[in-house]
Amino acid sequence: MTTPARPLRRDAAENRARLLAAAAEVFDAQGVGASLDDVARRAGVGVGTLYRRFPHREALLEALLVDLLDSWLAEASRALALPPAEGLAAFLRAVGELQATPAGCALRIWSSPAVEPARAEVHERMAALLHAAQRAGACRDDVTVDDLLGVLVGARGVRETVTTTVALDWRRHLELCLAGLRP
Amino acid sequence: MTTPARPLRRDAAENRARLLAAAAEVFDAQGVGASLDDVARRAGVGVGTLYRRFPHREALLEALLVDLLDSWLAEASRALALPPAEGLAAFLRAVGELQATPAGCALRIWSSPAVEPARAEVHERMAALLHAAQRAGACRDDVTVDDLLGVLVGARGVRETVTTTVALDWRRHLELCLAGLRP
Amino acid sequence: MTTPARPLRRDAAENRARLLAAAAEVFDAQGVGASLDDVARRAGVGVGTLYRRFPHREALLEALLVDLLDSWLAEASRALALPPAEGLAAFLRAVGELQATPAGCALRIWSSPAVEPARAEVHERMAALLHAAQRAGACRDDVTVDDLLGVLVGARGVRETVTTTVALDWRRHLELCLAGLRP
């Protein structure tokens, strides 16, 4: 969890959390362009409250993304505790699942100054996982952290395009990429 | 190019083409939710004309997609003429490039009844390419056409999320997937 | 009347006129901050139409002001035809009356680049009136055109502050200023 400058009053903090949860669901269902009125309604809160906390739609997405990256960090820590040959794949699979979560929709604004610090830290831990895997001979030497991000972003693209007509499975896509990562 | 029921008058056909080109650019730049007024303006045409040709936003996207799939078909034919061990990879790379084109934005509505025939044909040719590759030992046996679509859709996701901050290269991502496809 | 760059379609021109008339009345009654929805409603027109014609509130006020200045010009021409000793006072009285008109509310945005040309012309004719009056000995020599504008603006301030409690009469105020202008 990210700590805002001054801690919010208890009720305000609750509303913030409800708003984020509502936003995740609504954006996931209707796309990131969904009506903010809908978000407030689903959070059981007046629009004004939403706007007080998140002046723009972007602010909402950023907050969502920061929370998401926090989860990534947690997964990275967990993965770093595994044997080096397994950590990387475990991390990628775990994050894949996180992206299938409603909040995953925030990933779209991947780059935004506000998110930079969280992103930098994620990057660092992914580098650690990657190097461990490479040293253990579980990953090609020319793979970079950006490649890993590409795998995740790609899996997300697959998940989003999934429709009733075409049965694309992001999990299968991820495994295919994992195969491509092996030496 | 798809041929509408009755051939359009020359000027009408020109307008149709201008509108599609304009839509591709505008949707690519501002997202598929962009104002149709903007599309008409960029096409140098009144909104009314746009609506006469494409009654909904969806119709526009479908037309874009049909054209896109036509290009896929052309690439597939070209690839089928190559040695079986090379055709599949060549096709995927070529389609990757097509998706980097403004019109690529249309891919988002992957499933839509209107597009079904074109999609079925693409599917068929991709199956041919895939089987050829598998018989030539250039591709794992458990790979399906849907996996290939996943690779393309994934690359598209990468391309779309690319930003100035994170340098994700869809081409590199595609190569990684190609590596994953090999036996 | 001001001529827009390209002449409007007949119906559009009518709507424009209705909107200006409605705006004058509504702004006069409720202040320049009145709801634009009200303006559109009173004009018997959709809000969208109002916004198509006047993208901002300011645009509406400017158009109002330009029309008002056109009336000033007409009064100035009329006054220039009178004997030099009478023209100036006649003009100031006539413009005073114009300001008591609903459209007078536009005077508030006296300075705005868009209005500059109209204002410059008004200035010129007022200078002519002033010099004629001074040569005829009907006006002090140190009076400037800006002083005259001050008289008008002041009278407008009086008219606007008038309330039921204080019976301020802008006409009387204007006469007092006229007395102050005499040598």
Add this chain to the structure above:
Amino acid sequence: MTTPARPLRRDAAENRARLLAAAAEVFDAQGVGASLDDVARRAGVGVGTLYRRFPHREALLEALLVDLLDSWLAEASRALALPPAEGLAAFLRAVGELQATPAGCALRIWSSPAVEPARAEVHERMAALLHAAQRAGACRDDVTVDDLLGVLVGARGVRETVTTTVALDWRRHLELCLAGLRP
């Protein structure tokens, strides 16, 4: 200063003063329709505090006006001590300056029952000044107190309409009116 029914605690009195000062500045800068949140913020006080002290926007304006009229009274007393031929002009000039002050913005709600007592007293002293001036032959006999108010209100209108484009000087306007008052 007006004394409320029960004297306020020292800190409450301080807050009241800060709020009035803040309101004067904010209303002067953004108009009397400015956001009350802004007023509270500039006063360094919560909105709740503002509302406890002044239940409506009008109450704030009235308080501002009462303070303003207190200053008028002080100027009137000072002017009554001058030679009769000079008092009136001195008073009008002094009040002109007061109006150029941020608090001057309050003058807009000239009539309001709450202000009536203060206004009545001002009226009385202005009458004294006026009669003295008339008896001394420094002012036309037909001038009324309302005329004087008109002069002040007019000068205020000039000051408010002043912009960078048109250089209207309310001081000059006032002098012109003073000339008009002389016999």
Add this chain to the structure above:
DNA sequence: GATGAATGAGATTTCATTCAT
């Protein structure tokens, strides 16, 4: 008393769509 979070009505603004010209 002071604070500032919450509220929701209302204002502004946009845009898909229709339709007169």
Add this chain to the structure above:
DNA sequence: AATGAATGAAATCTCATTCAT
């Protein structure tokens, strides 16, 4: 057929006012 003006529903956003802390 083409045009672009008109429409109004829906979205965004603001702010006066209330009320829990």
